[in-house]
Amino acid sequence: MLTEIRCEKFREKSIEFHSGLNVVLGDSFATNSIGKSTLLMVLDFVYGGESFLEHNKDVIEELGHHEYFFSFEFGVNSFYFRRGTFTPDLVYKCDKDYKELEPLSIEDYTALLKESYFIGDVDLSFRSTVSLFSRIWGKENLDVKHPLHSFKSQKPSDCVTNTIKLFKKYEPIKLLAENAKNKSDEKTTINKAAKTGLISKTTKTKYKENITSVNSIESEIEEIKNNLKKYAVNLSEIVNREVMDLKVEKDQLLSEKLRLDSRLLRVRNDIDNNKSIKSKHLAPLLKYFPDVDTARLENVESFHSKITRILRKELKSSEAELSESLAAVVAEIDVIDRKIAASVADIDNPSVVVDRVYELSQGHAVASKEIEYFETDVQITSDLKEAKALLAAEKIRILELIENILNDRNRKNVTEIYSEERRSPTLKIGQNSYTFELVEDTGTGKAYSNLILLDLAFLEATVLPFLVHDSVLFKNIQNDAVAQLIELYEATGKQTFIAIDEIEKYGLIAEKKLKEKKVVQLDNNKVLYIKDWRK
Numbered sequence: 001m002l003t004e005i006r007c008e009k010f011r012e013k014s015i016e017f018h019s020g021l022n023v024v025l026g027d028s029f030a031t032n033s034i035g036k037s038t039l040l041m042v043l044d045f046v047y048g049g050e051s052f053l054e055h056n057k058d059v060i061e062e063l064g065h066h067e068y069f070f071s072f073e074f075g076v077n078s079f080y081f082r083r084g085t086f087t088p089d090l091v092y093k094c095d096k097d098y099k100e101l102e103p104l105s106i107e108d109y110t111a112l113l114k115e116s117y118f119i120g121d122v123d124l125s126f127r128s129t130v131s132l133f134s135r136i137w138g139k140e141n142l143d144v145k146h147p148l149h150s151f152k153s154q155k156p157s158d159c160v161t162n163t164i165k166l167f168k169k170y171e172p173i174k175l176l177a178e179n180a181k182n183k184s185d186e187k188t189t190i191n192k193a194a195k196t197g198l199i200s201k202t203t204k205t206k207y208k209e210n211i212t213s214v215n216s217i218e219s220e221i222e223e224i225k226n227n228l229k230k231y232a233v234n235l236s237e238i239v240n241r242e243v244m245d246l247k248v249e250k251d252q253l254l255s256e257k258l259r260l261d262s263r264l265l266r267v268r269n270d271i272d273n274n275k276s277i278k279s280k281h282l283a284p285l286l287k288y289f290p291d292v293d294t295a296r297l298e299n300v301e302s303f304h305s306k307i308t309r310i311l312r313k314e315l316k317s318s319e320a321e322l323s324e325s326l327a328a329v330v331a332e333i334d335v336i337d338r339k340i341a342a343s344v345a346d347i348d349n350p351s352v353v354v355d356r357v358y359e360l361s362q363g364h365a366v367a368s369k370e371i372e373y374f375e376t377d378v379q380i381t382s383d384l385k386e387a388k389a390l391l392a393a394e395k396i397r398i399l400e401l402i403e404n405i406l407n408d409r410n411r412k413n414v415t416e417i418y419s420e421e422r423r424s425p426t427l428k429i430g431q432n433s434y435t436f437e438l439v440e441d442t443g444t445g446k447a448y449s450n451l452i453l454l455d456l457a458f459l460e461a462t463v464l465p466f467l468v469h470d471s472v473l474f475k476n477i478q479n480d481a482v483a484q485l486i487e488l489y490e491a492t493g494k495q496t497f498i499a500i501d502e503i504e505k506y507g508l509i510a511e512k513k514l515k516e517k518k519v520v521q522l523d524n525n526k527v528l529y530i531k532d533w534r535k
Contacts, residue, residue, distance in 0.1 A: 002047075004071045005069070009066045011526060044139075047126075048106055060085050069081070121168060144436075148434055167402050167405075169401070172398075183384040183387045207374045214368055218364065220360060249336055253336065264326060392431065399429045406427050409456075425438050425454070427454065445481075449481055469498045469499075471499040482500075482506050483510035
């Protein structure tokens with residue numbers, strides 16, 4: 001526990017602390033700017049915080065850079081340190097007379113505090129553990145609707161995670177989260193490999209086709225192995241099988257060639273017959289029908305000629321397309337004919353067996369790889385889904401446990417403070433967010449009372465080593481409730497630090513207790529430091 005803070009700039013050069021409740025007393029007039037909150041900020045500075053340097057710049061501006069000397073007792077051992085405002089990233093370990101022994105970085109110093117308070121197994125830094133629960137005017141953790149936020153921009157998901165860690169329930173979640181991340185990384189790797197063409201992206205339909213293909217290839221290879229002697233004597237069976245496959249393919253191409261030939265013939269006939277009537281061909285018509293209107297006939301024929309030209313253009317285009325398609329089919333037929341000729345020529349040639357087995361092996365390898373990639377992708381997708389489900393289920397289970405613990409302690413403390421069965425505030429924690437529901441009385445006093453009770457529940461239920469509460473939290477709480485809160489601070493058995501004034505209004509018992517537990521009393525004439533710069 002913290003036992004002392006010394007500073008040459010203090011009006012009282014040394015302020016001593018004790019176990020349990022430690023009270024920084026103000027006066028009966030609630031005089032402001034006398035040093036109550038500043039002393040709590042110094043406490044935070046002693047515990048490795050930075051807020052004093054940021055929020056209380058006026059202290060350094062008025063007093064200049066200065067140093068604080070402080071001591072702790074952990075068991076039977078005492079530890080002495082010095083930290084100054086000029087080089088706040090260094091903390092000096094000292095002897096009992098505060099003579100410098102060795103410098104420590106602020107990280108090493110807070111790590112030492114973490115071990116000394118026996119919270120080394122909490123998966124949080126020392127500052128992340130205690131900073132939230134040092135609620136001092138000037139820090140960003142006084143929002144009664146967001147009591148788990150150490151600062152306004154903190155992500156709600158980080159607040160939830162820190163709460164789980166403070167309850168020392170994070171280890172199973174950490175293991176499941178790492179497993180889910182590994183599965184996610186594997187899934188990402190496969191997707192990138194498929195995207196860049198390193199592996200084939202296989203559909204379910206292609207996967208089924210590959211299964212069929214592999215089974216067929218394995219069957220044929222097995223047949224070759226079992227009948228190798230027979231094939232060595234008569235190779236025509238393998239050749240005939242290949243020729244038969246090629247013949248089927250050729251028949252399909254011949255059918256397509258016949259269809260294209262027929263269409264091409266019709267198109268060419270249409271081109272030949274698509275001719276217009278010329279005007280000289282109308283002369284014989286006048287011989288038999290002298291009264292016919294040849295000019296009108298020529299106009300009609302002119303229109304027909306235009307249509308004919310359009311049709312010829314389209315027919316010529318169709319002829320070209322069909323000719324191109326026909327040429328491609330003929331070329332494919334030619335390739336198949338050469339394959340058939342080569343296969344027949346290889347009868348009684350042993351290399352045909354080797355070639356066939358090699359061809360089958362290549363096909364088997366490609367199909368097998370695609371099957372492997374598809375099955376791996378399916379398995380990883382399934383594993384990732386399962387890992388996420390297990391993580392979510394475990395996290396929900398742990399959060400429900402934490403909720404029940406805190407809300408149950410809240411309920412008990414509310415009943416003790418108000419001496420009746422009142423509805424207590426409810427903390428609801430989701431996987432990535434939380435809410436703190438203030439019921440019935442939504443006034444400022446009740447809101448701060450709920451915040452204090454929640455902190456006390458954390459202090460009682462976790463390894464949190466201490467609490468720091470500023471006077472702003474007590475201002476609007478009803479007097480008898482504050483008197484009961486004083487008893488709760490003391491009952492925790494841990495060191496707590498509060499600043500409070502106007503103590504007479506809380507009753508004789510509370511006033512007496514607060515005076516007994518005071519570590520310093522400040523008023524308009526006795527401010528914290530040797531200099532008063534309010535005027």
